[in-house]
Amino acid sequence: MTQTLSARSRAVRTSPTSWSAARGLAAGAVVAGPLFLGAGIVQGLTRDGFDFSRNAISQLALGEAGWIQTVNFLIAGALLIAGAAGLRRALGGGVGGTWGPALTGVFGLSFWAAAAFPADAGAGFPAGAPDTTVISGHGSVHMLAGMVGYLALCAVFVVLARPLAARGHRGWAVASRLMPIAVLAGFMASAASVLAFTTAAGLGLVGLAAVTARLVAVPAGR
Template sequence: MQKTILQNAKLANSATQLTKMLLVCGVVAGPLFTVVGLIQAFTRPGFDITRHALSLLENGDLGWIEITAFLLSGLLFIAGAIGMRQVMRGSRGGTWGPILIGAVGAGLIGAGCFTADPGLGFPPGTPVSGMSWHGLLHLIISSLSFLALVAGCFVFARRFLAQRQPGWVTYTLVSGVIAFVAFAVLASGQLWMTSTFVFAMLNAYVWCSVMAAKLLTEQPHVSA
């Protein structure tokens, strides 16, 4: 009997450690994507953050850097979503919250596999052409992924509302609303909104990581 108890305790501890590792992946994902994107945005010749979306950084000789950022961040978000599911299981938002964060990760991977077309003069000297099949897929996948991120904000906001955590409700709702408004205005063709959209998007990705960090601090209590 004692041996069985010890074995069960070891298995539970292993599961707890695995969940922590998965959540750490989610914590890293948002800042990684943000830092890599901003460094390139302000160092790549010809890139203008007031006109160009970060996806355009997938083009050019250094495009592999942004592609790698998309793929790696996506994988990290998916790992984080699995960890979130372990912690949130059976609680408010425990199903759709992790699913939507996982969809964000899958969208980043898709956006990295199907690269954006060059445009608006970036990379410099690139001839203007019509939208390619992979550029169209990039646009569709990125849009769906970002909408999943916005939806995730509202799912978590309901969770925090039920937990009576008004500060977290406000932070989450503001992040989601700003992201949606910026996306909607830019999608309507208002290119002057590009820089606002970029920062709203990056803020939303960081919000995802903040959620993983918050659950990481709660994880030992939930597992007990």
């Protein structure tokens, strides 16, 4: 009887309707990173006083037009949480099917926290802000949210390497295990260059999009 129930469970998970719903939700994690980065780059190129070599993308939430970046944070968070739900359906509770989606959800929630607690002004942005950044309470929460979120993302890559390998995507699995090293290296270099931090964050977002897209390309076993 247990084998029968297990077979039925697998059939439900791989049915066309179920798989279509999983892919639809998982698409959130695929588009979240590119959309967030694209919106951030456009704003950074058009906002007075913003300099990618000195300012973090999160600072775009400051100033009169800051609401655009705040909305960008909220949308990205919602897409990542939807993507987490899609990953859970796609993986069906199998290898990586519990912690991968859960940690992706934590990453999404960190974007909402970043929206609620904006970064501090500094390094000349917004226009007229001093070069020296004074850390405030909300700025500290913002940084903590980012740290927790990206540590969760690094863990996601490690966890999702298993289902990638199990589905025969061994090259992707190796890349997924190496991704946290690249992301953390960029963060460590941020003390010398803000651009290194931005690049590392962007790499993590694009990497998650690529890994998710690979996992939901076709149902397991096909």
